[in-house]
Amino acid sequence: MCAKGQGSLTPATTAQTRARRAVAVAGAGIGGLTAALTLAEKRFHVVLHEKAEALEEAGAGIQLSPNATRILIGLGLEQEVAARAVTPDGISIRNARSGREIVRIPLGAFAQAHYGAPYWIVHRADLQAALLAHVRAHPDIDLRLGSAYSDSIHPGMPLIGADGVWSRVRQQLFGGPPATFSGHVAWRGTLDAAALPRDIAPGSIALWLGQAAHLVVYPVRSGTLVNVVAIVEGQWEQQGWNAPGEAAEIAAAFDPRRWSGAARDLIGAIETWRKWALFSVSHTQWARGDVALIGDAAHAMLPFAAQGAAMAIEDAAVLADCLGQSPDDASGAFQRYALLRRSRIALVKRTTWQSGLIYHLPPPVSLARNLVMTLLGGERLLAQRDAIYRWRLTP
Ligand SMILES: Cc1cc2nc3c(=O)[nH]c(=O)nc-3n(C[C@H](O)[C@H](O)[C@H](O)COP(=O)(O)OP(=O)(O)OC[C@H]3O[C@@H](n4cnc5c(N)ncnc54)[C@H](O)[C@@H]3O)c2cc1C
Numbered sequence: 120m121c122a123k124g125q126g127s128l129t130p131a132t133t134a135q136t137r138a139r140r141a142v143a144v145a146g147a148g149i150g151g152l153t154a155a156l157t158l159a160e161k162r163f164h165v166v167l168h169e170k171a172e173a174l175e176e177a178g179a180g181i182q183l184s185p186n187a188t189r190i191l192i193g194l195g196l197e198q199e200v201a202a203r204a205v206t207p208d209g210i211s212i213r214n215a216r217s218g219r220e221i222v223r224i225p226l227g228a229f230a231q232a233h234y235g236a237p238y239w240i241v242h243r244a245d246l247q248a249a250l251l252a253h254v255r256a257h258p259d260i261d262l263r264l265g266s267a268y269s270d271s272i273h274p275g276m277p278l279i280g281a282d283g284v285w286s287r288v289r290q291q292l293f294g295g296p297p298a299t300f301s302g303h304v305a306w307r308g309t310l311d312a313a314a315l316p317r318d319i320a321p322g323s324i325a326l327w328l329g330q331a332a333h334l335v336v337y338p339v340r341s342g343t344l345v346n347v348v349a350i351v352e353g354q355w356e357q358q359g360w361n362a363p364g365e366a367a368e369i370a371a372a373f374d375p376r377r378w379s380g381a382a383r384d385l386i387g388a389i390e391t392w393r394k395w396a397l398f399s400v401s402h403t404q405w406a407r408g409d410v411a412l413i414g415d416a417a418h419a420m421l422p423f424a425a426q427g428a429a430m431a432i433e434d435a436a437v438l439a440d441c442l443g444q445s446p447d448d449a450s451g452a453f454q455r456y457a458l459l460r461r462s463r464i465a466l467v468k469r470t471t472w473q474s475g476l477i478y479h480l481p482p483p484v485s486l487a488r489n490l491v492m493t494l495l496g497g498e499r500l501l502a503q504r505d506a507i508y509r510w511r512l513t514p
Contacts, residue, residue, distance in 0.1 A: 145268030150414030150431030161443030180346030215329030218379030
């Protein structure tokens with residue numbers, strides 16, 4: 120995928136015998152951990168800095184589409200992730216007001232056959248634990264927890280900023296913009312799977328479309344736990360991943376005039392809520408000299424197409440491929456990486472924006488949307504994601 124170039128990188132120390140060059144990564148989220156593995160696979164020595172003392176669960180479930188799962192499988196993570204993931208058999212899209220199914224998008228074996236890789240839903244902590252186990256086991260990765268990246272850490276060593284939506288690397292080294300609040304807040308809670316209302320299939324993703332809000336429900340932790348995510352419009356814009364949310368506040372947002380009993384019962388069944396203000400990043404410069412940005416640090420997007428982590432995983436694979444092709448020219452490799460990712464990220468951001476618009480339509484246009492979805496049917500709706508899900512590093 121990446122063409123070769125020339126130049127020089129800081130050599131790895133003699134103790135790091137397997138590796139040919141050293142690279143620093145700031146941030147050990149999904150993007151940073153994957154980058155460490157993809158780079159180590161290309162025989163780089165990776166110094167991975169994470170500001171947190173311990174990598175703890177932040178967020179609950181995460182949908183991983185085939186474009187991302189095939190990379191994780193390629194890294195040898197299939198066994199660990201699949202052991203805790205659920206392969207949903209489909210997405211049941213529902214009308215918020217009536218609760219009725221509008222259309223059912225097939226996943227499961229259909230997606231596997233169609234895309235050559237599974238569609239998984241996984242607890243974020245399980246994905247992180249699997250990545251972390253491989254990172255810790257790799258002799259060429261030096262994970263430093265409790266070590267916030269600062270400009271002086273590795274002078275002269277190529278740096279990958281994987282430090283998330285509020286990236287210090289983006290803001291300090293690129294003079295990039297701060298993240299922008301979207302006017303949406305995501306609420307999340309978990310339920311024991313046994314508490315799931317009977318009309319919701321336990322092995323599926325349920326998605327309710329309402330006016331200015333939507334609700335997503337799916338199983339995680341081998342199906343023992345159910346993740347509930349409500350996305351509503353609002354002005355609360357605190358940074359961070361784990362603020363407590365008031366049950367009464369989210370229940371009030373699911374007004375009985377607009378939301379069916381089943382959706383409201385689910386909301387009411389959750390005792391502990393966490394909320395995140397949703398931010399995005401519109402910066403378009405992802406490489407400068409021997410510094411590159413990946414994942415949310417580069418292009419954080421809203422979760423409407425469930426592609427943020429998938430793009431961080433793809434970024435990591437492309438970046439390592441480019442650097443692996445020209446290990447002596449980080450600057451050229453990073454420029455090629457940025458160029459290769461431009462149209463891809465633009466496509467996914469467009470899809471995300473369209474999904475947000477379509478999901479939250481008010482009546483009467485929402486009635487037309489529902490009709491179109493029903494007429495198109497699940498397979499054709501899934502096919503609209505082909506360009507995203509079929510992606511692979513080597514076409
Ligand atoms: C409600 C919600 C639902 C979502 N659902 C999905 C989904 O279903 N599918 C999907 O693909 N995506 C989803 N996403 C998006 C996904 O969570 C993000 O895109 C993804 O986590 C980005 O990964 P990252 O590694 O770039 O950043 P992060 O996961 O934010 O990791 C950044 C890391 O950098 C560390 N860090 C920060 N500053 C520094 C520093 N100065 N030095 C060192 N370390 C630092 C942080 O502690 C953190 O560990 C969702 C997002 C939200 C909010």
